[in-house]
Amino acid sequence: MMAHWLRRNWPLLAAHVGGWYPLASLLLDAARQRLTANPIQYITLHTGKPALVLLVLCLACTPADHFFAVRPALRVRKLLGLYAFGYATLHFFIFAVIDYGLDVSQIMNIVAKKPYALVGFSALLALLPLALTSTRGWQRRLGSKWKQLHRLVYVAGLLAVVHYIWLVKSDVRQPLLWAAAVGALLLLRLRAASPLAAATRTWVRRQLTRVQ
Amino acid sequence: MQKIRSSEITSAAEYVAYQRTLSRRGLLGALAGVAGGVLAAACAPASGAVDAQPAATMAADPTMAPVPTSAGTVAAPAIAATPASVAANADELGDSFTERASVTGYNNYYEFSTDKEGVAPAAAGFAVDPWTVQVGGLVNKPATFDIGQLRRQFGEEERVYRLRCVEAWSMVIPWQGFQLSKLLEAVEPQGAAKYVRFETLLDPARMPGQQQAWYSWPYVEGLRLDEAMHSLTLLATGLYGSALLPQNGAPLRLVTPWKYGFKSIKAIVKIDLVAEQPTSLWMAAAPNEYGFYANVNPQVDHPRWSQASERRIGEFSRRPTLPFNGYADAVAGLYAGMDLQANF
Incomplete structure (x- = not known):
């Protein structure tokens, strides 16, 4: 029963674990008084960085499926974005x-x-409508506009890295x-990249069936 | 009555700093039941040409007129190399010393690590003896000093200074050391000398951060000669009553409390008097962000972040940053007529 559930839902489990891990480790640091002599800066950095990492992982989901036939990635995309x-x-x-x-x-x-600060704040503002419209209901209501709206996630990613660089x-x-990671993931989504995606996907699938 | 030139008169802020040392000693003296007059004598510099003031008045009234000394600088009591007393535990503005654990555990010292908490472990065991400091350039008497010789020759006094990092955090630190001016006077700068250039040890094997080619090692800093000669400018050899630890720049570091922390170069091996303004490591790394002067100035922001406020390590809320880090009375005159926006 448990094993069955795990086999089906391990990607979700992994995403939840990954999503909570930074906060848990921060709380643990706090409990052990390991927030350094400058705790506010520490917690600022240690919430900003996970936001970026999770956002990049979220951006990587679609290419992971398109290029490497990693279907489960699509199931955690929304979750990673929300985290x-x-x-x-x-x-x-x-x-x-x-x-x-x-x-x-x-x-x-x-x-x-x-x-x-402005750029970081803009990144948050770009993510806000995506979080609000992340439910199936909103997806249905917005129809084709939903997809367009959710391309904002790339804008958020770019703003977030500029925020970090500055x-x-x-x-x-x-x-x-x-x-570079955000840039590469963005390039992989361009239409010009789709024949390449199809080719690698087919190749990966063929390898997988051969192994099986 | 002895005539006193105005140049010999200590400014108010310097005096307040001096007062700090006195009042701490005063407290100790009171504890020991020592009469005020004796204390005043004890606090007088070795050369002794000080108007005697009753110690009780001196300790009680920090606003009183400065005490000029024969040397024309703030005279600090001669302190033995024994741990300094830290009875009052606060700077002249009444702000408490930053906890020793933070001062010795939260450091910006890229030669060892870019992680502030990683510096102390990375620097543990860094040998600072033997250590020599070469002082030369445009001087009449270039010399190479052994670190022990420096301490013996120039003594050690306590100075409580605020340290304001360019990253907008700050500390209050009880340093021990000697005025840079004493060392410079000993080597006799020539007329052509306009600046002082400092250099940190270059030893990538012992300072692993120097294996990173991102920065142009060794660390270099500079001061204008008048800044270097200023009575607030300290060469520190200790803090909190014991010898400097490697993570704090042992065995010898510069402390210029009215400038951002990165000016206070650590592990100094070379001091040169030069004619041209030296280019510091940070000026070379990002010329539009880090200037030569680097005076603490809430009005002049870092191009990317605000300098209007700071977090005192150990405190929760931010506090406004003071012009020249609260030492304006003592040092603002050095920059009279200069555009501080341009000379950041």
Whole structure:
């Protein structure tokens, strides 16, 4: 029974575990007083990074299916996107409420003057309608417009990596890697890439049947 | 009555810093039941040409007129190499010292690690003895000092300074060290010397961060000669009453409390007097973001983030950042007439 459920639903389980893991490890850090001497910065960074990682994983789902015939990826795409949105919201909440104590004038000043804050905030705003319309009901109601709307996820991904690049002091190698990942995943979705996708998918399927 | 030139008069903020040392000593003295007059004498510099003031008044009234000394600088009491007393545990603005564990466990020191909590473990066991510091360039008496010799020759005094990182966090740290001016006076800068250039040890085997080619190692920093000669400018050899730990820049680091933390170069092996403005590591890495002066200034934001406020390590809410990190009275004069937006 359990084994059967697992065989069918392991992707969902993995996505939930992956989605909760960053928060759990953050809470564990807090319990063990391991949030460093600068805890607010620590929790800010450790909610921002999971948001980006989950968003990139979410963006990778469709190409994983198209190019490598990883069907289960499609079942976790929405979940990963929602978790990413959750961490992004938490990240913003920490910035606005905990770090700046809802000091609206200071926050507005920073968002208006500092491009990194504005860009990060825009990424969150881009994710918001996607989270709100992520249900089947909204998918039905919006019809073909739903798909168009949800392309915003690439805008969010690009804004998120720019936010990351502008944040680091000087060594931008890590953020550039994430930017390259988002860029590559975006390129894989272009129409020009679809013959390549079909070819690799067929090849992968053939290999799989041969193994079986 | 001895005539005092205005250049010999210590500015208010310097005096307040000086007062800190005095009042702490004053408290100790009171505990020990020592009379004020004796204390005043004890606090006088070795050269002794100080107007004697009753210690009780000095300790009680930080707003009183400065005490000029024969050297024309803030005279700090001669302190032995024994751990400094930290009875008052606060800076002259009344803000408590940052916990020692944070000061020694949360460090920006890319030679060891870019992870602030990773520096202390990575730097553990970094040998700082033997250590020599080469002082040269445009000076009459270039010399190579052994670190022990530096301590013996220039002594060690306590200075409680705020440290404001360019990343918008800050600490209050009780340092021990000696004024850079003492060392510079000893090597006799020549007339052509306009700047001081500092260099950190280059040893990628012992400083693994230097194996990363992203930055142009070694770390280099610089000060204008008048900044270097300023009485607030310290070469630190210790903090919290013990010798500097490797993660804090042992055995010798610069401390310029009115500038962003990255100016206070660590593990110094070379000090040169030069004619041209040196290019620091950060200026080379991102010239539009890190300037030569790097004075703490809430009005001049980092191009990408605000410098208007900061988080004091150990505190929950942010606090406004003070011009020149609260040392404006002492140092603003150095930059009179300069455009601080352009000279960031």
